[in-house]
Amino acid sequence: MPIRVLVVDDSSFFRRRVSEILESDAGVQVIDTAINGKDAVQKAKDLRPDVITMDIEMPVMDGISAVREIMLANPTPILMFSSLTHDGAKATLDALDAGALDFLPKRFEDIAKDRNDAVATLLTRVKTLANRRGLSLIKARQLRSASTPTIAKPEPAPAPLRSEHSRESAAPPPRRRRSTPYKLLAIGCSTGGPVALQQILTRLPGNFPLPIILIQHMPGTFTSAFAQRLNGLCQITVKEAENGDRLQAGTAYLAPGGKQMLVEGAASAMRLKVTEGPESLVYKPSVDITFASAAKVTGDVLSVILTGMGADGRDGSRLLKAQGATLFAQDEASCVVYGMPQAVTAAGLTDESISLERIAGRILAEIGHG
Structure with missing residues (x-):
């Protein structure tokens, strides 16, 4: 039909x-x-x-x-x-x-x-x-029940649809013990990402202890407006990334549309480089490029791949994992498009597949905050 x-x-x-x-x-x-x-x-x-x-x-x-x-x-x-x-x-x-x-x-x-x-x-x-x-x-159902939450702990949300492909367990596993604390939260997404990012970031407290980098496939004219919207809704600070920005805890840096965002410097003093990048690249910004640059600086990264079409983020995630990073992926049932999370999961890189409603809570639990 x-x-x-x-x-x-x-x-x-x-x-x-x-x-x-x-x-x-x-x-x-x-x-x-x-x-x-x-x-x-x-x-x-x-x-x-x-x-x-x-x-x-x-x-x-x-x-x-x-x-x-x-x-x-x-x-x-x-x-x-x-x-x-x-x-x-x-x-x-x-x-x-x-x-x-x-x-x-x-x-x-x-x-x-x-x-x-x-x-x-x-x-x-x-x-x-x-x-x-x-x-x-x-x-x-979510639109009927409540407006967008703006507090650190999420309000109860309708249960996501289940499918035979969803790998989410009934209850989250205990927070793993690490020999070193996380130094960076890195999130990549595409189709469906704006709503997913808003739902996650509005649930993080203002004293969130890590800097956050955001890579969302989006036209260049959109990222400034999106960063402004998020900054007005969130307790953390959200800004469109600029060349030379020094990463600070409690601030999220959104990669500018049409450009590439790289992490440089030392793990204790990370900064951003925003560049035009090669014309031949399909994704501008590219999750792979940003994640790969972060892997050169530190392996103490909690990375998250959200809803999106294609496989951008898989290769960068592989480099991060090789350095000891942890990877969460949004589960199939709550994705608008399961392409990007599916790519990292099929490659055996995912530590947990999590519904969108629970990702903010898992991030806070994983870094031991809250």
């Missing part, structure tokens, strides 16, 4: 363009289109699509409001289309907070340099989200 998609946009040209691309794949069917958010809410209720593609700026009802209403009434995986501007970034992050699972730039030339690659990316995202209706149900 084909994946049933509802395409929402106030532009007839864009509705037609997206519909033609989606229906070029025999496994996808555009069941209808909607011209604004209000129209989308009603058609989501009547048609029960598998996936919805949603514009942000529309008359009558904007995309963010539509996402919120759809998630409360008829939880559905939603892919947002966004402009690559600072305002577009803020609106996209609002849409993800409201329950959307993923986003793509609205201009296809911003998705990929080659049109065929852009088309393939759109089709892959839609097909991937079609399998995550269960995750949308979880997100909808």
Whole structure:
């Protein structure tokens, strides 16, 4: 049975363009289109699509409001289309907070340099989200029950969906004993990462004893807005990384989109180098590159691989593990896309697979804080 998609946009040209691309794949069917958010809410209720593609700026009802209403009434995986501007970034992050699972730039030339690659990316995202209706149900329950927590200890959350691939145990193992304390927390993620990072970081206390580096696949215009949002929500300090930053406990440094972030110096005095990096690299920033640079400085790293497409982070994690680092991976059931966590788990690098709701608590327990 084909994946049933509802395409929402106030532009007839864009509705037609997206519909033609989606229906070029025999496994996808555009069941209808909607011209604004209000129209989308009603058609989501009547048609029960598998996936919805949603514009942000529309008359009558904007995309963010539509996402919120759809998630409360008829939880559905939603892919947002966004402009690559600072305002577009803020609106996209609002849409993800409201329950959307993923986003793509609205201009296809911003998705990929080659049109065929852009088309393939759109089709892959839609097909991937079609399998995550269960995750949308979880997100909808969370949205109904409470706003984003901003305290160190997480509030009770709905149990994640279980699958035969989930390796999470019923109870976390006791905190392992290390001969040396951790000196750095390193987190890498991609698709689904903004919401996952927000959920984790807002649960860390202001006196968190380690510096934190964050590598999220994200356009360059988005990372500044994302860092500002996190800093306003968290007790720790969150900033977009700058070249020469000296790592300080209780501060999270978000790698700038479109660039590479390296850890340099000594374990007792780490600093960041932000560089353009080789043009040939697919991921900017790259988890592999940042993790590999950290491995040259210290092995006393607690690293976490969160939801994301692809395998970025596997090679860097292997280098960290060789130096004695510990690796947590988000479990399959709570991921928007299990690609990155699956890659490190399949490579035998994961110490624990953990649901998103429990990662902050496990981090605090692992470093002996709290």
